[in-house]
Amino acid sequence: MKYPDLELSSFFMWSNRPRIMFGPGIRSEIGFEMNALGGKKVVIITDKGIVNAGVAGMVVKEIEKSELELVGIFDSIVQDARIDIINQGAAFYREKGADCMVVVGGGSVMDSAKGINILIGEGADDFQPLADRAALWDDAKPLPPHIVFPTTAGTASEITHAIIALDVNARVKLQITHPYNADIAMLDPELTVKLPPKITAFTGMDALTHAIEGVTSTSVSPIGDALGLHAIRLIFKYLPMAVNEPENIDARGHMLIASTLAGMCFGNTMTGAVHATAHALGAHYGIPHGLANGIMLPVVMEFNVEEAADRYMMVADAMGINVDGMEPIEAARAAVQGVKNLKKEIGLTERLKDLGVPDDREKLMPTVELAGADSQISYNPRYAEEEDILNLYLKAL
Ligand SMILES: [Fe+2]
Numbered sequence: 001m002k003y004p005d006l007e008l009s010s011f012f013m014w015s016n017r018p019r020i021m022f023g024p025g026i027r028s029e030i031g032f033e034m035n036a037l038g039g040k041k042v043v044i045i046t047d048k049g050i051v052n053a054g055v056a057g058m059v060v061k062e063i064e065k066s067e068l069e070l071v072g073i074f075d076s077i078v079q080d081a082r083i084d085i086i087n088q089g090a091a092f093y094r095e096k097g098a099d100c101m102v103v104v105g106g107g108s109v110m111d112s113a114k115g116i117n118i119l120i121g122e123g124a125d126d127f128q129p130l131a132d133r134a135a136l137w138d139d140a141k142p143l144p145p146h147i148v149f150p151t152t153a154g155t156a157s158e159i160t161h162a163i164i165a166l167d168v169n170a171r172v173k174l175q176i177t178h179p180y181n182a183d184i185a186m187l188d189p190e191l192t193v194k195l196p197p198k199i200t201a202f203t204g205m206d207a208l209t210h211a212i213e214g215v216t217s218t219s220v221s222p223i224g225d226a227l228g229l230h231a232i233r234l235i236f237k238y239l240p241m242a243v244n245e246p247e248n249i250d251a252r253g254h255m256l257i258a259s260t261l262a263g264m265c266f267g268n269t270m271t272g273a274v275h276a277t278a279h280a281l282g283a284h285y286g287i288p289h290g291l292a293n294g295i296m297l298p299v300v301m302e303f304n305v306e307e308a309a310d311r312y313m314m315v316a317d318a319m320g321i322n323v324d325g326m327e328p329i330e331a332a333r334a335a336v337q338g339v340k341n342l343k344k345e346i347g348l349t350e351r352l353k354d355l356g357v358p359d360d361r362e363k364l365m366p367t368v369e370l371a372g373a374d375s376q377i378s379y380n381p382r383y384a385e386e387e388d389i390l391n392l393y394l395k396a397l
Pocket residue numbers: 155206210275289293
């Protein structure tokens with residue numbers, strides 16, 4: 001594909017944290033790396049599913065072989081990071097006399113752990129006032145040592161600065177950012193092979209959405225393009241493989257890398273209307289984030305197709321579609337079809353009506369308003385008014 005005539009960015013900045021270490025079995029480095037960070041007494045932050053699947057145990061084994069002391073396992077995280085559970089986690093950390101954390105889990109676990117570490121670093125015990133401030137960059141101090149093992153290839157919370165926390169009472173998803181995320185993200189594909197095909201598909205669609213929204217947002221950058229487009233290449237090749245052959249370490253490894261690349265991309269360039277509408281669906285109907293993204297992605301792309309045609313052409317090219325000789329708009333439509341085909345290949349057939357979302361304009365309005373107030377909507381390449389957001393939901397029913 002000949003590179004399209006894209007406008008030169010007038011400004012961008014890029015944040016690079018944490019250090020990334022990749023490798024099947026890389027968890028064996030935990031003792032050396034945590035020691036180098038100054039941590040000695042470890043609390044593991046995880047959830048019961050990860051413990052019962054034996055995945056937390058794979059990390060515990062390596063901690064036990066090292067000079068680190070495991071002082072406790074906090075496994076009370078549930079779907080979505082929640083302020084009450086973040087507070088409980090910080091109390092647990094202090095009670096056990098920990099001085100560092102090892103995190104083993106998916107997005108909800110990783111986001112909760114970031115919140116817990118902020119509370120520890122700030123010497124606070126209630127996350128609500130910090131969450132209300134949303135951005136904690138002005139007076140942030142470095143936090144205690146924090147190493148994270150993602151067990152899903154999707155949310156990329158191991159790499160981003162954001163915490164998406166559910167405010168259970170207000171039914172909204174809060175977004176909080178802090179400059180000190182994890183110190184090291186250890187990408188060990190052996191920890192992801194037990195992930196069931198459905199969750200692999202949902203989380204993979206989250207990663208794909210990060211990459212596509214990250215290279216088409218209103219704050220794109222050349223670094224983001226490099227990362228996001230390569231993530232798309234990897235996801236189109238390896239997501240069907242990871243879904244159909246869960247034990248395939250090669251596919252799992254490539255998906256972990258793709259998820260991290262997409263996270264580095266959108267963590268700096270932001271997302272768009274897919275994430276805004278998905279956050280609201282998660283808050284009001286409890287739809288898992290990756291599934292909500294997977295449903296909304298082709299619908300939002302169709303809405304954006306003219307405004308983002310040049311960029312969707314690069315997306316189509318990264319998907320492996322031969323766009324030579326195509327007009328940008330034609331290639332952009334092929335990219336939308338490419339997403340639909342991938343969804344079929346990984347068995348993601350759900351629609352909003354299957355998940356309790358009502359086919360009723362009136363009843364949908366609170367969700368429309370919540371999506372309209374989500375910070376990510378402002379990064380969508382096409383301006384979306386409330387009527388547009390309503391139509392996006394109606395199309396996805
Ligand atoms: Fe996401």
